[in-house]
Structure formats: structure tokens, C-alpha cells
Amino acid sequence: MSNLSPGTHSFTLDGTRQVYHVAGRGPVLIAHSGGPGVDYSYLRSDRLEEHFTVVYLEPVGTGGSRPLPPGATYVDTYVDFLYAVVEHLDVPKVHVLGHSHGGVVAQRFALRYPERVAGLALYSSTPVTDPEFWAAGRAEAVAYPERLPDVPEAAAVTAAFTSSEPERDDEEKTATMRAVLPIYFADFWGRRAEFEPLQKGIRTWLVQFESNVVDYRVDLPKITARTVVLTGRHDFICGPRWAGMLSEGIAGSRLVILENSGHFGQIEEPEAFLEAVTWLLAGSFSDEVRATFRRGDNDAVLRLAGAEIERARAAGEPAGEVEGLYATARVALREGDLARAEELAQEALDVAVRSGDRRLEERPRHVLAAVARMSGDYAEARSRYLAGIALNEALGQPEMVNSEYHNLAFTELKLGHLDRARELFAQGRERVFREGYLSFVPYLGVAAAAMASADGDHASAARMIGFTDRAYAVVAQVPDPDDAQELLLARTLAVAALDEDRFAAEYATGSAMSADEAFRPAGA
Secondary structure, X not given: OOOOOOEEEEEEEOOEEEEXXXXXXXXXXXXXXXXXXXXXXXXXXXXXXXXXXXXXXXXXXXXXXXXXXXXXXXXHHHHHHHHHHHHHHOOOOEEEEEEOHHHHXXXXXXXXXXXXXXXXXXXXXXXXXXXXXXXXXXXXXHOHHHHOOOOOOHHHHHHHHHOOOOOOOHHHHXXXXXXXXXXXXXXXXXXXXXXXHHHHHOOEOOOOOOOOOOEOHHHHHHOOOEEEEEEXXXXXXXXXXXXXXXXXXXXXXXXXXXXXXXXXXXXXXXXXXXXXXXXXXXXXXXXXXXXXXXXXXXXXXXXXXXXXXXXXXXHOOHHHHHHHHHHHHHHHHHOOOHHHHHHHHHHHHHHHHHHOXXXXXXXXXXXXXXXXXXXXXXXXXXXXXXXXXXXXXXXXOHHHHHHHHHHHHHHHHHOOOHHHHHHHHHHHHHHHHHHOOHHHHHHHHHHHXXXXXXXXXXXXXXXXXXXXXXXXXXXXXXXXXXXHHHHHHHHHHHHHHHOHHHHHHHHHHHHOOOXXXXXXXXXX
């Protein structure tokens, strides 16, 4: 049975069983419930399953996913198990829906494994759980009866929430959760018939940690996946204040406030919740056309891009038009029609500038710099790459900053600034492995081959060409046009310097090397 077939699945990680449930169709979305310690089932959504293949985790320490491992931590233990699920599913990227504490887990997962995240839905969550966060929630709970003077039961909710008596077992934890649940809704008492079944059926397990304090605010700009942040206007614990921090910190994220919801928007406003989460799929054209380009299928790229440009212009959507023009410009670049590539990229840039959204300028500017580089105008290419770096830094896109520094290094190489190029390439390698930009490893091979060629070390260049060709083949991609040009030059010079047989031997050695072997510092 497939690990993604409908039904219940499980596997074991370090002695702890991880259970998950699969339902629906479409791109994979992993749903991580909150708590920690709350049963996953409240997060089930038939409507989401119409758009995604939803993988509902039973978070470690709950339900069948027990025991909680010794020494478990408030967030990273859950991230470890989430990553294990992604590996077990054997899919390259997933969307992640994290609710409440699950949203904190989702943030951390996106920071640790950015290459595995197709999209994020951070639902009634927060980037920080410091003492101020907990005190704010407690203050809201204390004020709850004052806001509902005509609801006598409100006082009991506050008493349960602020009780100093610790729960001793799962049953007491569940009883407390059921007692306090009304405060999590915008209007529990007015819609009691709708929400009482959840209150009576919800289960929790006692999970304890040395600390429940985390703060990811300074790291949020590193999250580059398409992200929607949503919360209820009346969410007393993870409301607009905390959602605003997430949205402000994650460049390009979309903030959705559900005006008539508390902490359970998928139950309180299911239509608005569905629209917010399925917005993640609107990025699918960009993902598809870029993946198609990397596979080298130019004809398919042109078909996709043409249809998207037509659709976007009719709908008045500049983002789609820019993406379509950008994709078409890259094909022209690959086919050697530099004038056409520049014309299309400039048209895309004009659309981006008119839209007022600076994020749309990044890709067209990248192509314009590549045109200058491939045409031999290295001074202009250098100027354009520096401008691209500044733009991406302003947009909070560190992975794109890394990419443009990689390209800048090639222009320095062509300008004869070998030491500066060597320095930039070394800094890029360090960033890639430090930040986990593993999809960039093939590009490191291109850089190493070009640098070795410039140094006259053609045997090393041949090995790095072998490594690079295999690295691209493993991910079923072909090099970008400018990198393909660099590889061809290094290959031509190496064959001429070594002869065919020696080149083939060094190439074979390189093709068998791991990334660690290829980029291990000398003497390490």
C-alpha cells in the first residue's frame, strides 16, 4: 500500500510510533494540530480534502503516536517527526497547515527544511511564546466574564483557565480543555448547538517540557515559501497582534483576518477559511513553469507561459503576466536570442514597476543581468547583479541574495578579478550549507569548475564538471543558460588541456563524488 493511499498509516521513529491519516486529492498538505497534546481530529476538513491530499498527523505524544520521547522539546521534537513524515511520504515538497502550536512547528520546519516546503498556512498561531505572550492570553481570559455579563457560565471558563492546580493525567487534561473551550470561539454561547459536539468530544494528552518559550521573529525573513497567515478577529490567544508579527516578518505573505471567528476559524467561518488556505495553490503556475524550464522542456514552457500571459492580462493580474514574460525570456536566453530575451525581460519589468509591487521586479532584473553577462558586457552585468542583490536584501529574500552573489562572482571572474571571485564563491558555499539551500548544490559545482578552469587546474575542472552533471541529473534538471555557458567553456578548455581520455577519467571520478567530498576544505 502506498504511504499516501487513503486511510491510516504508521511508522516508528526512535521507538515512538507516528500515526497519520490520509484523505482527499491534489497536492500534499500536512495538517498539524495544536496544543501541544490535542487530538488531531478537530482539524479534519472535508472541504480542504477537495483541493489537497491532506495528511493529518497525530502529533507525537497524542493518540497512537506515543510515547513522547524522553527529553522532548516544545517545538523541535515535533519538527523532527514532521520531517520524518515528509521523508516517509517520499514527496519532494509539501504544503503545511499548522494550527496554533502546530503553526509554531510549521514555522520552525520551514526554517530548518525550506527546500521541502511548497506553501505554509499559519493558522491562529504566533512567532513567539515568551512571558509577554502567555501573560496577554491570561489577561484576555480574566476579562472574559466582563465581556459576557449575560453569560453566567463565563466565570467558570475563566476559573478553569486560570486555575493553579496542575493536571495529573490525560483525563484531567481533557477535562480542563473541555471546560475552557468556549473562550476559544468568537460566539460559543450564541452558536452553542454547533460547537458543543467539539467541546464534548475533544481529547488531550498531558505533555510536559522544560520550557515552552520560543521566539522566531528574527528568523521569519528567512521563510521564502508562499505563506498565508490567518486568524480570527476574536482569537484571545493567537489573534491579530501575533498574526501581524508573522505577516510582517514573512515577505510576500498574505494576512487574512476572519472577522467572525476566534481560534477555530475552520469551524466558525469555513468558507473564508477554505478560500484563505487554497490561496496557496494560486502559486502553482510559477512552480510548474519553473520546474518545466529546469527540466529543459522549452516548448512546454512557452505553452504554459503563453496561456498564463493571456489569462493574467484578461484578469488584470500583473504577477501572472510578469511570471509568464519572465519564463518566455528565459527560453529566449537558453536559445541564444539575447535581444529577444532582453526585450521580454524589459517588458516584464515595465509591468512590475507599474504594479507598484517591488517583489515582481526581481525575476525580470535577474534576466536582464544574465543577458548582459552572456553578451560579454561584464561591467553592466556587475552593475545589474549588485542592484539585484540590493533589491533582494530589501525584500528579505536571503536565498535570492545568495543566488545573485553567485552570479556576481562569475562577472568578477570574467573581469579578471580572480581573488574576488574566489572569495564570493567561498562565501556562497558556506551560505548554502549553513542555511540548507541544498537545491543550490549543482550551482556550486558550476562555480567550482569555472574557478578551477580560470586557475588552470583543468583536472579539477573536469572532476567538478562530472560532479555537476550528475548533481543536475539526480534532480532531473538542466543548468540555467548562463551556467550552461560556463560549463561548456570549462569543458572545452579541459578537454583541450588534458586530452579526451584523461578528461573522461577525471570526469568519472567527479561524477562519483558526494557533495561533502566535492566541497570539503583542503586538509579536512
